[in-house]
Amino acid sequence: MKILVPVKRVIDYNVKVRVKADGSGVDLANVKMSMNPFDEIAVEEAIRLKEKGVADEVVAVSIGTKKNQETLRTALAMGADRAILIVAAEDVHDDIEPLAVAKLLKAVVDEERPDLVLAGKQAIDNDMNATGQMLAALLGWPQATFASEVAIEGGRATVTREVDGGLQTIRVGLPAIVTVDLRLNEPRYASLPNIMKAKKKPLEEKTPQDYGVDVSPRLAVTATAEPDVRKAGVMVASVDELISKLKNEAGVL
Amino acid sequence: MTVLLIAEVSRIDGGSDVNMDATAKAMTAAAQLGEVHVLVAGEGVTGDGAATLEGAAKVLVADDALYANGLAEPVADLVVGLAGGYSHIVAPSTAAAKNVLPRIAALLDVMILPDVSGIVDADTFQRPIYAGNAIQTVRSSDAVKVLTIRTAGFEAAATTGSAPIEAVSAAGDPGLSSFVEDKVAESDRPELTSAGRVVSGGRGIGSEEDFAMVEKLADALGAAVGASRAAVDSGYAPNDWQVGQTGKVVAPELYVAVGISGAIQHLAGMKDSKVIVAINKDEDAPIFQIADYGLVADLFEAVPELTQKAS
Ligand SMILES: Cc1cc2nc3c(=O)[nH]c(=O)nc-3n(C[C@H](O)[C@H](O)[C@H](O)COP(=O)(O)OP(=O)(O)OC[C@H]3O[C@@H](n4cnc5c(N)ncnc54)[C@H](O)[C@@H]3O)c2cc1C
Ligand SMILES: Nc1ncnc2c1ncn2[C@@H]1O[C@H](COP(=O)(O)O)[C@@H](O)[C@H]1O
Numbered sequence: 001m002k003i004l005v006p007v008k009r010v011i012d013y014n015v016k017v018r019v020k021a022d023g024s025g026v027d028l029a030n031v032k033m034s035m036n037p038f039d040e041i042a043v044e045e046a047i048r049l050k051e052k053g054v055a056d057e058v059v060a061v062s063i064g065t066k067k068n069q070e071t072l073r074t075a076l077a078m079g080a081d082r083a084i085l086i087v088a089a090e091d092v093h094d095d096i097e098p099l100a101v102a103k104l105l106k107a108v109v110d111e112e113r114p115d116l117v118l119a120g121k122q123a124i125d126n127d128m129n130a131t132g133q134m135l136a137a138l139l140g141w142p143q144a145t146f147a148s149e150v151a152i153e154g155g156r157a158t159v160t161r162e163v164d165g166g167l168q169t170i171r172v173g174l175p176a177i178v179t180v181d182l183r184l185n186e187p188r189y190a191s192l193p194n195i196m197k198a199k200k201k202p203l204e205e206k207t208p209q210d211y212g213v214d215v216s217p218r219l220a221v222t223a224t225a226e227p228d229v230r231k232a233g234v235m236v237a238s239v240d241e242l243i244s245k246l247k248n249e250a251g252v253l
Numbered sequence: 254m255t256v257l258l259i260a261e262v263s264r265i266d267g268g269s270d271v272n273m274d275a276t277a278k279a280m281t282a283a284a285q286l287g288e289v290h291v292l293v294a295g296e297g298v299t300g301d302g303a304a305t306l307e308g309a310a311k312v313l314v315a316d317d318a319l320y321a322n323g324l325a326e327p328v329a330d331l332v333v334g335l336a337g338g339y340s341h342i343v344a345p346s347t348a349a350a351k352n353v354l355p356r357i358a359a360l361l362d363v364m365i366l367p368d369v370s371g372i373v374d375a376d377t378f379q380r381p382i383y384a385g386n387a388i389q390t391v392r393s394s395d396a397v398k399v400l401t402i403r404t405a406g407f408e409a410a411a412t413t414g415s416a417p418i419e420a421v422s423a424a425g426d427p428g429l430s431s432f433v434e435d436k437v438a439e440s441d442r443p444e445l446t447s448a449g450r451v452v453s454g455g456r457g458i459g460s461e462e463d464f465a466m467v468e469k470l471a472d473a474l475g476a477a478v479g480a481s482r483a484a485v486d487s488g489y490a491p492n493d494w495q496v497g498q499t500g501k502v503v504a505p506e507l508y509v510a511v512g513i514s515g516a517i518q519h520l521a522g523m524k525d526s527k528v529i530v531a532i533n534k535d536e537d538a539p540i541f542q543i544a545d546y547g548l549v550a551d552l553f554e555a556v557p558e559l560t561q562k563a564s
Contacts, residue, residue: 013518017386026387098355099364122499126382130355130365133325137359142429143325145352148492158433162492163348164446164501165263169433170324182499183486218364222377223390230524233545235536239558242530242548250528250545252450252507253474253563 001152001174002057003046004114005080006105007039009064009071010125025224026125028092035071038120040078040187042180045150046118047079047188054152055116057081061108063101065089069203076198077190083203084108088215095126100208100215102134107211109139114175116157121146121179132179142172145179254287254375255310257335259344259354260303262295262323264437269295269321271302272347274447277409279345279402284308284410285372286341291416294331296321300418309416317423322432323349329356330424336361336397340375346401346502354401363395370406384498384521404446405504405525438491445477445494450507453479453496453523456487457512457533457552464489466556467511473564479503479523481513497522512552515540532556 011017012032020027035043049055060075062068063086072083086104088096096104109117122129136143144150144159148167151158152174160169162181172178190198208215236242246253258279261272271293283289290311291303300314313335319327332353336342342357344350346368358365370388371379377392378400445451452474454467464484471478480490482497496503498521508526513519515531515538523529524543531544532555541547548555 011383016517017383019387026383097364099359099362102359124384124498127384127498128355128365128367129351130358130367133352133355134359134365136325137329137356143352143356144430145325146348164493165435165437166491166493167436168322169436170322170430171433172430182482183492218395219366219391219393221389221391224382225388225390227381227385227388227524230529230543230545232542233529233547235541235547235549239548239550239555239562242546242559243562245546246507246528246530250507252528 001055001116002059002112002114003049003055004109004112004117005039005042005046005058005060005075006117006119006131007043007060007062007071007075008036008120008123009033009062009068010036010123013037013124019224019226023223023225025093025221033067035074036120036123038122038180041182041184042118042120043075043078043080044185044187045180048185049152050079059084059112059114061086061105063088063096063104065092067092072203073198074190076201076203077195078188079194082201084206085203086206086208088208096215097217097219098128098130098134099218100213101131102138103213104208104211104215105135106138107213116174117177119177119179121181132177136177142176144170144172144176146181147178148181148183150178150184254340255338256283256286256289256341256343257332257339258283258289258291259332259342259350260291260293261345261347261349262293262298264435268297270298273302273412274409274444275345275347275404276303277306277412278404278407279343280306280308280410281407282369282372282402283341283343286375292332292335294320294328304416304418305412305414307411307414309414312416312418313421314418315421315423319423319426323353324430324432325353325356326427326429327424328353329360330427332357333360334424335421339397341398341400344401345404350401354399358399361397361399363397363399364393366391366393366398366400368403369400370403381521384517385524386517403502405502442471443475443477445479446501446503448477448503449505450474450476451479451503451505452476452509452511453481453513454484454490454511455481455513456483458484458489461489470509470556470560473560481519510540510544511556513540514538515543
């Protein structure tokens with residue numbers, strides 16, 4: 001079985017985000033970029049399925065600028081077999097919308113014919129939580145989102161999903177799209193020898209034109225602003241003082 | 254312009270019913286866009302609650318076993334079948350809607366607008382990005398706008414209306430997925446996203462047993478219980494208690510953070526709370542930068558004392 005894993009290159013989750021002074025977006029110049037944390041979990045899950053003998057090939061795909069090579073090399077160092085980079089933007093500030101990403105991924109799926117696509121639940125930059133569901137729609141495939149447990153057996157996936165009230169388990173026929181949540185696994189770090197080996201693994205470069213996909217945005221960003229800042233509070237010295245402030249000053253007790 | 258509002262349907266007391274709080278908040282946003290029709294899809298649902306929502310011109314009820322568990326494929330097909338004639342398709346930003354609405358949008362060949370926190374006009378919306386570190390304003394050029402509403406940002410619509418109810422027939426069964434089981438914890442505590450008070454615990458609590466201390470404080474205050482990701486990952490608290498960028502977003506009158514450091518991913522889910530209290534033994538913990546009242550203390554002493562004195 002073949003697994004396709006879409007991985008996005010995003011601002012590292014530890015970096016303090018700054019809005020550009022002219023309000024045209026977030027400043028991504030010279031900031032640390034990493035693989036989207038949810039996508040590391042997806043890569044890890046794919047590799048574990050390969051190690052268990054359930055899968056025989058793991059292909060990582062990334063859409064963005066030339067720099068996304070780095071992210072794909074990370075996926076290869078973790079254990080993916082090969083990678084596809086679709087260069088769809090010149091500048092990191094030009095984010096490709098989930099609908100366009102899903103159309104490109106559909107074209108890749110049509111060519112590669114994987115049995116399973118393991119995507120992240122959400123990219124931590126745009127916080128869309130949409131691409132996997134959109135790809136499933138375009139392919140007419142079932143979807144199992146927000147997975148905290150995945151079991152593959154007999155051409156079906158049984159997936160436990162993190163939902164508002166707790167957990168829901170569903171079963172989907174393969175091929176299917178699964179999007180992964182935080183508690184599915186703990187991704188490994190790539191070892192140095194594997195990082196070296198990854199340099200020799202195949203990484204193919206494509207463009208949206210190769211797939212005949214129009215990536216023009218549907219949403220025009222008219223402004224990007226800092227959120228309202230909370231005004232600084234006060235420190236209290238004791239539980240008694242806290243209770244008195246909450247009763248008499250804030251009026252919430 | 255007519256808006257289709259997809260009601261949040263939850264399992265309540267063994268049956269299915271509309272989650273009125275989430276739906277009423279999304280109604281307030283939807284009503285700014287035009288006349289609103291509410292769709293209630295589930296098994297054994299009536300539409301009676303939705304009909305009372307101020308702003309509803311009509312309630313459509315799709316009562317069918319196909320929709321009993323909110324599976325994405327049949328629900329998306331139902332909505333796409335009804336979508337003609339609507340300018341906007343709106344739902345509260347719940348796990349169920351985040352699952353289904355992007356699928357609907359892609360089937361209609363339009364973008365999704367997730368987690369809308371402000372409506373500028375019928376085409377222009379505000380939404381947080383980067384864990385709420387920036388607020389983006391976007392204008393959509395799509396024929397139909399598909400959006401989920403961040404309920405913490407909107408008041409609930411009143412329930413004094415009486416809209417007519419119409420049955421709609423189910424769409425076909427795509428047969429792509431099937432329901433196995435739910436593990437849903439029943440609780441007498443207020444629901445996290447609608448509670449007026451929330452007490453959350455973090456990794457500082459140290460164990461599942463000691464997390465009971467946080468629950469006791471919550472019960473003394475009549476509050477819902479929340480948790481940081483670290484507390485959930487460590488097994489101190491169930492996944493549906495997680496507050497943050499990738500968990501639930503809350504904005505209660507009072508939020509008490511116990512043994513939580515205040516990572517941006519956590520703040521993303523609670524920084525719009527009216528009054529924030531932080532209890533942490535580290536005076537440099539970032540949570541104190543956004544807290545209205547900070548107490549530097551060992552939580553094992555402060556929390557029982559607060560519980561006793563606040564009850
Ligand atoms: C992709 C991604 C998504 C994420 N999403 C979320 C999310 O939705 N929600 C979320 O919360 N996090 C999220 N995180 C995790 C986040 O980055 C932090 O790791 C997490 O919030 C830390 O939890 P914590 O504050 O409980 O733990 P810690 O950071 O370990 O803080 C524990 C605190 O407890 C205090 N403490 C310890 N002992 C005591 C004591 N006896 N008395 C008083 N205080 C004590 C310490 O001083 C410390 O400040 C996400 C991370 C990633 C990468
Ligand atoms: N540009 C991209 N390249 C590769 N994968 C992507 C890209 N954008 C989104 N994805 C995948 O879709 C998931 C959800 O992203 P989003 O819908 O943008 O929140 C991510 O975790 C990735 O698995």
